[in-house]
Amino acid sequence: MSAMRSLGGIGGNLIAWGYALIILGPMVWILSNSFKRQIDILMGTTIAPFTLINYQQIINSRQSQFLWNLWNSAVVSVISTLLVLVIATVAAFTVARLQPPRWVTFILLGWALVFHMLPTLTFVGSWYVMFTQAGLHGTYTALILAQVVHGLPMALFLMIGFVMNIPNELVQAARLDGCTYAQVFRHLILPLSLGGMAAAGALAFISAWSDFAIALNLSNKETMTAPVAIATFAQEHQILYGQMAAASMLSMIPALAFIMFGQRFVVRGLLAGAVK
């Protein structure tokens, strides 16, 4: 039986690494495109003269301040992700384990779901008006608030799911010991839902990091984020594939680093829980 298990394990490994290749193939190809001239990309040349021109043009030219755009993206996505996580996790605990009035849960979750299902572009115009009237158009505050609302519904549902996985008996026991809800949350729920928080956080981060529609409408020149800048490479009459590839490589690195860091942090949290 153990032989079968390990066989299955090897098979599983093969599948996993095979799938990794399917992902890496196009990635390597995009990476190589970022070092090619437009004409070589268009010709589909595999081995072409190496050039850094794409990176130079996006980083160091009058038309493009890509590093600044990346910084804007980082500020907006990191802050909004943290806010979303905090808001969603505390709310999830209450909804999942503390039986708030039914109508409150129903309205909150129902509304969140409806809002989540709407295409972004149908309400981003309303946001433009609201933020402009509040004097916040083009500010980080506007972008962050918008990303928080945008990412909240999904994070809320995901966190409710993860909190539900924590056995209710544990919560009951802690309360019998005289813990307040806040203490139950801090000492029980929070450590046990770190894995879920990492996943929900990663998704909230990705949705904020790659958002185009909201950032386009609510940002200005100073707060323009990376996806909007990248979209400027898909122009009316041409697609600047090389610059697009270079820009997406640059924007992937911090995103991936942030997600992996989050994962690490969580794994450590899990280990700490296990030792205790």
Place this chain on the structure above:
Amino acid sequence: MATRSLDAARIERANLWWRIGSLAPAIIVLAVLSIWPVFNLAYLSLADVKWLSGSAVVEFVGLRNFHELFTGESVYWAGVRNTIVFAVCAVTLQMIFGFTMALAVRRASKIGRSVLTAVFLLPIVIPPVVIGAMWRLLLGRDFGIVNSLLAFFGLPMVDWLGDPRSALMSVIIVDVWHWTPFVFLLTLAGLESLDQEVFEAAKLDVKNSWQELRYVTIPLMMPTILITLAFRMILSFKVFDEIFLLTGGGPGTATEVISFSINRVFFAQDRVGMGSAMSLVTILGVAVLIVLANTVVSRRRKQRVSA
């Protein structure tokens, strides 16, 4: 005795504050920033908006937009059909691949695990607009690398995005490539948060890996699987950016999806009334689907429990 009840009262009060304070931020944020846009949308779906000398003239037209939507707008309905095909195929494949990879990563060695996790996550950190542009190059008919590979193995070229018969399939392939990490991430987190004791105890009763998956892992993972499925479904009903650069909805209406029609009507044509009506009809449809799926699943679960 007195101190105890005092304590209890203090705890009660703290708990009340917690209950209010924990829900308040979510409610306030949603109330301030989503109520007006959503009601505005609902209101506009009953209206026809025109712009004259710089300001909007709104004519209340009742259900006319909905009537027109259900009697005309054939492109939208072609989009509905495509979107359902797209969502069902893409999400099914993503669920299978994502869950499989999560299981595989759980078993991998420590280093393999971090490497694989990083690799599997790569596609979702690329902005969708780039996915569209790059896959268009990859799948291009004359210069695309996929066709070069086919030619290398002596196979005929395929016009992946230009042939109405293969266009939707190609779009699905790209979406699966892009969004499988979403499922991977959530199912991996779900697997990690499973109660290990229950898991180990249940494992004793099964004979092989397949049975373990079938009778232990999947049932325990059901809540995570369902919620992942629901969100993937919703998101694939909203798919836009990647298809926009891949095919633009063509050829003909072969890859037209709902969000295209909404975008085109609401935005390009500036018919916000009809666009709002389309959005509402769409979310109503998705909501019905979710409720149906939920009922079916919970009924089956009950049956299994009683059996």
Place this chain on the structure above:
Amino acid sequence: MSGGRNGKYTRRTLGQLLAGLSLSAYLAAPAFAQDAPPIRILISQSPWLNSFVSLVDQYQKVTGTKFQLNVTPFGGMVDKMRNSVRAQQGSYDIININSQGLAEMYAGGFLRPLKEIDSSFALPEGVLDFGNSANWNAKTNSFDPQGELYGVPTNGNVLVLYYRSDLYKQAGLKVPQTWDELLANAKALHNPPKVYGFISRGTRESILFDFSPFLFSHGGSFFAKPENGDYSVTLNSPHGLRALETFIKLNKEVGAGNAGAMDQAELIQLLSTGKAAQGIAVIAAVADLQDPNKSIVTQTIETALLPAGPDGQRASVAGHWMAGIPKNVPEANQKAALNFLKWFLEKDTQVGYTEAGGIPIRKDLGDTKLAGDPAYRFIKAFSENADVAKMNTPLKEGVRLKEVISLYLNRALIGEIPPKDALNGAATEMNQILTAAGYKLTPPKML
């Protein structure tokens, strides 16, 4: 219940509620009113942006006027424009409007008539107006030279014929004067998959543009008399049918074989990689096709006037950009903006603009220093095509009509429906849409 429930609706009411929040922002705004305000320009990220920027720099140096360029992805231009012009206070003093969006901006009353800012202003002699698209007549709802002047062209763009001079020389061919000659040339050069004889765009996004010159040159039209506001649909005429049949025949017999999926990026890819012998494309593509980093046909790609129809009629369509000055910005900004635009239109400025890589908006640059320079050999074809260029769907419902027509054309091109049914279907829907919008029309006669 007569009279309905028409009412003025402003999103501004909500703003008043939120205005309290913004008080601090107002207080924080320092008073540097004595400085001239910068001219705020909304402009799309595009190949001609660099040349525009160089002019802006030059103007800034000479006059001391400051500029703020809001460079936006092409796909986001309309969002930003609408947001700004519909607000109480606009964010831009000059908006660059794509030919597609002109009717919406003009008819919506968002722009200030230029003569209101400066009563002596008129487009100088020699400046192209691309099918009267600088003027709008609110009474007839049409681009009409008698109407109010709203727009100043900022970048010229029309469809032209591209061909490869080297291939022509090898095969002993001449520049085609009619579509039949074009077909003959294409047949001589067609050698797929190495070289395609003739390519044009055919996706739903683009097909209407590339079909329009065929339609107009065959004596067909979309509407009876659009310049007078008579939008009775005439698309499904025998002329229209012949035009569509020619269009499909070219794409089928000597095209790339995936005409229904061919869009701008792919078309330029085929041209720049030397895979297309002839093609219809915008003159704006010339910059890419002459750039050695983007093309292998820099020396051999040539441009010409689009071929004539059976009766010798020539036609092209406009895809240019116009600058407008919104109503909702301060008068001082509007004045400064118009002064800049006046300077922009001058002949010398336009020579500089062209040298910096822009497409000029004057047709009288033939006697300037640009004339003999091979890098600007495209100017002749550009001017000739611009002279016969029209707007294809010149009304504010244009975008919607364009999408309706395009779907039918695209389906005819990929062989889903016969050309006749496509035109009849398109005409019927066009007529429905316009009638519902309140236009008085003669119903179209079915083919």
